[in-house]
Each structure stands twice: as structure tokens, then as C-alpha cells.
Amino acid sequence: MEPKQAWGAFSIIVVLADTIAVALLIDLEYEPVLVAAIALIALLVYFYVLYKRYHVEVVPENDIMQFEDPDDLRILCTIYGLESKGNDAELRNRLLAFARAHGDSAFVWVAPKTVQFFGTALEMPPTAGATRTTGAKSLLEERTKSEANLSRVKRCPICNAKVPRKGSICKECGADLGFYVALGASKVGKLVLSEKAGEVRRKLRYEVPSLREDR
Numbered sequence: 001m002e003p004k005q006a007w008g009a010f011s012i013i014v015v016l017a018d019t020i021a022v023a024l025l026i027d028l029e030y031e032p033v034l035v036a037a038i039a040l041i042a043l044l045v046y047f048y049v050l051y052k053r054y055h056v057e058v059v060p061e062n063d064i065m066q067f068e069d070p071d072d073l074r075i076l077c078t079i080y081g082l083e084s085k086g087n088d089a090e091l092r093n094r095l096l097a098f099a100r101a102h103g104d105s106a107f108v109w110v111a112p113k114t115v116q117f118f119g120t121a122l123e124m125p126p127t128a129g130a131t132r133t134t135g136a137k138s139l140l141e142e143r144t145k146s147e148a149n150l151s152r153v154k155r156c157p158i159c160n161a162k163v164p165r166k167g168s169i170c171k172e173c174g175a176d177l178g179f180y181v182a183l184g185a186s187k188v189g190k191l192v193l194s195e196k197a198g199e200v201r202r203k204l205r206y207e208v209p210s211l212r213e214d215r
Helices: 003-027 032-054 068-081 086-100 113-121 139-148 177-183 187-204
Strands: 055-057 108-110
Touching: 003 108, 003 113, 032 055, 055 113, 055 187, 068 086, 068 139, 177 187
Parallel strands: none
Antiparallel strands: 055 108
16 A cells, blocks of 8 residues: 555544544533534644655655765655665665655655554555656755855754854764755755754763764
């Protein structure tokens, strides 16, 4: 089952559960208008989070090759619902295969295994005549622009430390500022940054080595 159809089936379960909850609360003599309003807000939040989190941008093959840190590759695999175990080569090959499979789409639906499992119970046929969008943002293009405007960046997007006056490497965590600033220009990049920043800041509390060792 495709992730988009799995989410459609899973959403039916969520809507049914929401409807049953409303019926039970009204039966318990709660204010019908208030209960209905809360139920509607809950559904709106669910669909908003669903769209923002699981309708993600496809990173092109060339851009995947720009990811050098294994943690970045692992986070990206997790975002796409892929297996996140293995070495650098395995992770990169997994991502490259995903990018090739969705090379004609700018955005793609992804889903965790739990949703795939529940979605199978209410499997829905694929929508006929679905259109695909093209023209995903290129990290390479954004990186060129961001490196030219690094003077505008005041804080490292990973550890929030002040950026150095010269160079594009953060002295605090070793992050490549040009790379991560460009990454933040895309939807999926923001997800990677959010996970990466939390992970790195936790590590920095215990004074672990930087993301990139001095060569």
C-alpha cells in the first residue's frame, strides 16, 4: 500500500474514533456545541500536522551526495520512513534509491510502519488521474546562494552559537554553515535541522567531539 493511501485509510479510523467520542460525550450530557467544536479542532490539528510532517520534499540524487555526516543520512532516512540502520554507504544507497523512485515528484507522502499496518485494514484504491508536481528545490543551488550571503547569518542553525567572522565552519559544533543554511530553505531540510539541532545540543552538554574533526 502506498503511503498516501495508508494515510487515507488511517484517517478514516481517526475520523470514526473522533465521531464515536463525540457521540459518547453528548450521551453523557456534555454541551453538544462545545463537544463538536473541540472535535472539529482536533481533526483540523490532525490533518494540519499530517500534511506538514508527512508530505515531504524529495531530495534530488546530487543533493544526497552532499550529506557527509552519518547522522544527517540517518535522520533523512527516518523522515522518509526508510530503515535507519547501517553504515554511510548503506544509508546513502537507500536514499538514492528512494530519490530515483520519486524522481518525477517534487513532494511525496511518507508513512511510518504503524500507519502502513493500520492502513492495510482499510485499503483504498489509488486515486485515478492524480497529478504530480515537479521542480524540487536543489540544495546545490540554495547552497551557492547561502554561501554568498553568510554574512547575514548571525547564529549557527545547529547549535545556535555565534558564527565566526571568517570562514563557513561553526567553531562550537563544527557544522558547515553554508550546507545547513541551504538545507533550511527546503521543507524536508527544516525537519532534518530540527532533529539535528536537538541531537547536537544534547551532545554538546557532555563535551563530545565536533561534527567534523579537524583535518
